Amino acid sequence: MRAEKNEMELKFDAISENEAFARIAVAAFVTHLNPTMEELADIKTAVSEAVTNSIIHGYENWQKDALPRGLSGEKSSEVPLIWIKCRLERNILHIIVEDKGMGIADIEKAMEPLYTTKPEMGRSGMGFSFMEAFMDDVEVESVVGEGTIVRMTKKIGLDSWIADGE
Amino acid sequence: MTGSDFCVIDNCLMIRMPEEIDHHGASIISENADRYLMREDVNHVVFDFERTRFMDSSGIGIIMGRYRKISCFGGRVYAIHADKQIRRIFSVSGLNQVMEVLEV
Numbered sequence: 001m002r003a004e005k006n007e008m009e010l011k012f013d014a015i016s017e018n019e020a021f022a023r024i025a026v027a028a029f030v031t032h033l034n035p036t037m038e039e040l041a042d043i044k045t046a047v048s049e050a051v052t053n054s055i056i057h058g059y060e061n062w063q064k065d066a067l068p069r070g071l072s073g074e075k076s077s078e079v080p081l082i083w084i085k086c087r088l089e090r091n092i093l094h095i096i097v098e099d100k101g102m103g104i105a106d107i108e109k110a111m112e113p114l115y116t117t118k119p120e121m122g123r124s125g126m127g128f129s130f131m132e133a134f135m136d137d138v139e140v141e142s143v144v145g146e147g148t149i150v151r152m153t154k155k156i157g158l159d160s161w162i163a164d165g166e
Numbered sequence: 167m168t169g170s171d172f173c174v175i176d177n178c179l180m181i182r183m184p185e186e187i188d189h190h191g192a193s194i195i196s197e198n199a200d201r202y203l204m205r206e207d208v209n210h211v212v213f214d215f216e217r218t219r220f221m222d223s224s225g226i227g228i229i230m231g232r233y234r235k236i237s238c239f240g241g242r243v244y245a246i247h248a249d250k251q252i253r254r255i256f257s258v259s260g261l262n263q264v265m266e267v268l269e270v
Binding site for chain 2: 016017019020023037038041044045048049052055056113121122123124126127129130133134
């Protein structure tokens, strides 16, 4: 018997080392649903994009501020945090990726394919496009100066698809 | 995580991409690649994805950035050993239009 509902939460430092941790943790959370390799890769990519966005855009100012302070020998400010909440409702995965960073002034613009504020960093501007391509639904909520919440949904598990068809 | 390896064969820079390609390791790959691209004898770049099990849009950024650097001199970018998921990522990104994905 499969539980109707299953939830988990992660809270971690907004550093790039944790991008791999975040996507692998979310992928591990859904393995009992027997997702296909493709579904797992889709989820990992979408989580990786959202977490990367929080680190390089949401907390962009923190990174700029933190470095000189660290170099001058003073104690640098505390590392900001990223929250991930996952909820499984039967075979539907809901993922929330949240930061308390600078927020996005123009969400529509930010979600345009190839639009990036960081071409010099080698960013492709495909982050939100990838989330939208690999998840069933993506919603972005953001307040400038307060942070950003990305909500993503995906139906998973080949078994569930077959069961639904019966 | 295993890193990326570089070697020059004829006028091609071959880059063995790492197991996981994300923002964390992307800039070091780009920087190293650009050092090779400064050499006059290097015209084209071949990205080898044989070892790669994960890639997000950071990988697209690496390839697009190198393409911009060499395309004005007639250079081309190629991908080899790309699995199904990596090919999906190429097609979503539209990178297929500038990069040839070779069957090896």
